[in-house]
Amino acid sequence: MTLLLSVFEQGMIYSIMALGIYITYKILDFPDLTVDGSFPMGAAIAAAMISRDMNPVLALLTACVAGAAAGICTGVIHVKFKVRDLLAGIIMMTALYTVHLCIAGKANLPIYGKSTIFENGPVDALFAGSLRPFKTVVIIFLVTMILKYLLDWYLSTKSGFILRAVGDNDTIVTSMGVDKGTVKIVGLAISNALVTMSGCLFAQQQRFYDASMGPGTMVIGLASVIIGMSLLRKVSFIRLTSSVVIGSIIYKGCVAVAIKLGMPSAFLKLITAVLFLAILIVSMERSAKAKPAAQSAGGNGSGNPDGDSDAKVVE
């Protein structure tokens, strides 16, 4: 039971980060490594502010702003200075390591016993008695749903449509009289804001910040996005953002099972990497199988995840 709860708690916290990666990887087609720096930055902001008894919600908002700023930096490096996308991310990831260390003040900052989003007066009063174990998961669920629906709403706006268009075919963005560079920067800002908020919530749930939280964030996020997309591709009534959230929970479940089966927790990153590889191979096989089927069906695929190749044209 405890295991299941913690899978859901962490799965949903990571799903916020995965939503951010969904924006860069799937919508913008931009492999953004900044996340390996912006996730621990969120954790550092949480730890630094909460250890000084500041409002945990304020910490979340601060993380949002700081994340957006980090995304803007990556975007400006890529767009204005014409640095390749991967390198722009690596530069920011490296720079942010120092930033989050400075924010926290040291490499490991615990915040046990402080009031967090999950652990404060009103919340404890609301979840009394037998409801207590579900407190964290309910709050995380609410926060995740709010952010997911905000993102869904944004993607249905004009600005959101242009964001989707820029990853699909940036020529069209220019022909619509919009600067595609600005659109990319906006996308990166939203993505990293989500990732940093996820890191902020993670530190509040784990009750510590650690400088080594960062590496692997990108892989976890990508794995969640790819699991969600390939498992739920056929289920057309589920929005892509929802499948990312579900994918993230499934991914956390897989890792939890691996640890439960006796893997030492020091192997966590190795498990992450192997699991990601397995997911990639499986999902590639699935899409290879799905392709001929989609063609004969007249390309009714609602997902059509990597669909711009002319090979898919159906007369």
Place this chain on the structure above:
Amino acid sequence: MLELRNIQKFYNRGTVNETCIFDDFNLRIEEGEFVSVVGSNGSGKTTMLNIICGSIPIDRGSVMIDGNDITGQREYVRNRIIGRVYQNPSSGVCPSMNIIENMAIADNKGSSYGLGRCINKQRIEYYRSLLSDLNLGLEDKMHIPVGSLSGGQRQALSLVMSTLKPLQFLILDEHTAALDPKTAEVIMELTDKIVREKHVTTIMVTHNLKYAVEYGNRLIMMHEGHAIMDLNGEVKKNTGVDDILGKFYEISIERGN
């Protein structure tokens, strides 16, 4: 009115591969003209379109619209009054978005892409009626990702999208070259209809001499960065494919091939 003044354009300037595309190129296109541009490969047709749209920088000269110098204006700013259809049918649409979404994006051109809802439900019927006029069956595929439409359907959609909002210039960059003869014919007729309806100044680059002769009210033949033939009005009407072809052979012989 569009004017290209003393345009100079080099590729790979300062290297051994330096190629001069234009040296002192001048062109003036009046409002409401439908100009067909023909010429061999490397004669500067597409470069000229790219210069007009601001896709590439020029080394000297100026681009003027209605007497205003827009040489320094960024491509996306210029595109607000220009509609462009490319040779590749995929260039004008978003493949993973469906027809309604594509039309909705095009329908917002010129306004700011803010936080309002992009798809206006009341406009969907209008989109449908525009598409059913094409007789390509697009009106029944409104919810299908555009990437799975055929090249001809995508090109027709690109054409409708680029002319959905009021525009000053329509730029057609060999927009029928990637299509089969019958579809090309359909797209050309559609183009002509749209140009007539909207009275938009149009520049069409084509390798199809028949289309160049048949459509439009002005014909320009480019060769080595110069307009070596510029036919207007009555003269253009009385010119046949054979006359153009004759001139084409002439310049080919000059070049020794």
